[in-house]
Amino acid sequence: MTEIRVLTDEAQFRAHCTLFRRAIHAQAPSDDSWAITLPSYEQGRVHAAFDGDEMVGTTQSFGSSLVVPGGAVVPHSAISRVGVRADYTRRGVLTALMREQLSALPDPVATLRATEGRIYGRFGYGVAGRVREVEIDAKHAVIPGAMTGRVRMIDADTADKLLPELHDAIGLRRPGQISRWPGWWARQRDRKGEAENSVTVVHSGPDGDDGFLTYKVTTEKDFKHRLSVEDLEYANADAWRDLWIYVVRLDLVDHIENEVPLDDPVSLLFEDPRVVLTKDVFDEIWLRLADVPRMLSARTYGHADAVVLEVHDKLLPANDGRYRVSPDGAERVDASADITIPVDLLGAVYFGDTTFSQLAATKRIEGTRLADADALFAVPQKPVCGTFF
Ligand SMILES: CC(C)(COP(=O)(O)OP(=O)(O)OC[C@H]1O[C@@H](n2cnc3c(N)ncnc32)[C@H](O)[C@@H]1OP(=O)(O)O)[C@@H](O)C(=O)NCCC(=O)NCCS
CATH class of the missing domain: 3.40.630.30 (Gcn5-related N-acetyltransferase (GNAT))
Structure with missing residues (x-):
């Protein structure tokens, strides 16, 4: 039975770092390397999975800020050091870690870099930015x-x-x-x-x-x-x-x-x-909208008629609901939906890198008024992060 705990002391942090590095086939930190790595372990942001007393999986976040379309800067969790001990993979350890991390996320949004493209969509992360x-x-x-x-x-x-x-x-x-x-x-x-x-x-x-x-x-x-x-x-x-x-x-x-x-x-x-x-x-950027109403309100929108989005979020059901998005902003409404979208794909369109029309063409979402939604979420500049973590 996997139990997720928040780690608090240096010895646990070092065990966390060692487990993660081994999961990506890298060496455990030397004393010198550990001295440099320790400051990246922030209290309250380090999670590990345990089977009894044995640590079998890791994840953590770094506290940061993220620019959204329109220029507002919001508090942001940069998710990293995701690893499961090789003899415990495909038993749901990552799933338990992701659930716990998201439910306790201190910020309205998280991003990560994915080693494999099939892992994170199920946890509500979508590809929001790409690089050349x-x-x-x-x-x-x-x-x-x-x-x-x-x-x-x-x-x-x-x-x-x-x-x-x-x-x-x-x-x-x-x-x-x-x-x-x-x-x-x-x-x-x-x-x-x-x-x-x-x-x-x-x-x-x-x-x-x-x-x-x-x-x-x-x-x-x-x-x-x-x-x-x-x-x-x-x-x-x-x-x-x-x-x-x-x-x-x-x-x-x-x-x-x-x-x-x-x-x-x-x-x-x-x-x-x-x-x-x-x-x-x-x-490059895998984006997870953890607080959908707050994140929809944080960005600005282009010129088009208002559209109502119905958002589904299996892991954070508080996000479920309908949101009216217009050039004036976004608000929760009780109105019929134009477009139904899961939260990972809302992440994919959030920075304007992917459009609603593209998602509809591939049958990933359903709805009408796609051109208006595309125009509302359109951005003058493509998103980029440029900071690897
Ligand atoms: C990737 C990793 C964290 C997955 O952990 P895990 O405990 O095996 O994941 P889970 O058992 O919770 O799997 C959840 C789902 O994701 C799928 N999945 C997990 N890892 C996957 C991978 N590498 N590729 C494709 N699908 C994967 C599982 O099949 C499972 O799908 P299902 O629910 O449909 O059966 C683990 O394999 C690992 O540590 N790998 C090496 C380090 C690494 O790549 N870390 C990620 C850094 S971004």
Whole structure:
């Protein structure tokens, strides 16, 4: 019989971390790595499944904030370290963990990254944002024109201090972006040991520092060099363009790879847009609306006639009900529904990445007035998170 408990002390946290890492075939944390990981364990946010005294499954969340369409920022749980001991899988341990975590979620919304696409829909998570993985042929890549600002390289100690401040100062620009918690930056430092060869540069414009780029270059079998962008944050288009110019003009680099928003204009930077290849498009943000009325009220809507949505949520039945959505906002109503939608698919349309018409075409939802619903939920910019956790 599986029992879910909230963990509270450091020894339990370390056992939690070890179980999770083994579930993803990684090593248990060394003492040094654990010292860096510990701050990411926040009281009240760490759950484990037990069979008697034995820990057999884990999940936790990090407290953060999330931007929704229209620019409002809401409290958000970033779900991570989901793992079940290999000898206990497919016995409902994850199901018990997810139920308990959701029922006790301290925030109105949660997001996660999924290792497998078939796991999380049943728990009410939908794919709300995707990213494009691009590879650039650096030897033939030319960006015309000069930089408008300045790019300077900083050492690892300076980056540790400056980047969290600069990230906060740049702010959250588009739906899907999240604030980074202190434990995130600590883990980031752990991942970027000197052996990993990470380099950080900072951009400054007329008003001071307004962007940064972290990257690493690896040598491949054929002595070609591949540059992987690890973090690219900017407050304005000039900073974005200058940081691309910097990276494209680096010597001894054959390929550059990065993950960008679906509507990112990176190809248009180059004289020859064909130097930018799309290698993959994959789901980034899995969104779980835990408090549907609050989340529907938090975002803004486009111009169209009002539509009534009937929402079904098997795990959190308080969300069940009908909601009238109009350009003025959203409210619970007692009226007949135009569209019936389960909560995972409401998550999929929430940021405007997927439309009601697409879901209806695939028979995932039923209803009328799809064009109005599409127009209400339409967004000017595609969502992206850009912070891996
Ligand atoms: C993924 C994982 C957490 C699932 O835990 P679990 O305890 O086996 O899950 P449950 O028994 O509660 O399964 C719930 C349902 O999800 C399905 N499911 C679980 N893992 C799945 C997977 N990897 N792929 C497809 N379906 C999966 C189960 O078949 C079950 O479906 P059913 O209710 O229709 O029978 C576990 O296998 C694991 O730790 N894997 C390695 C680490 C990992 O991938 N973590 C996820 C990080 S995002």
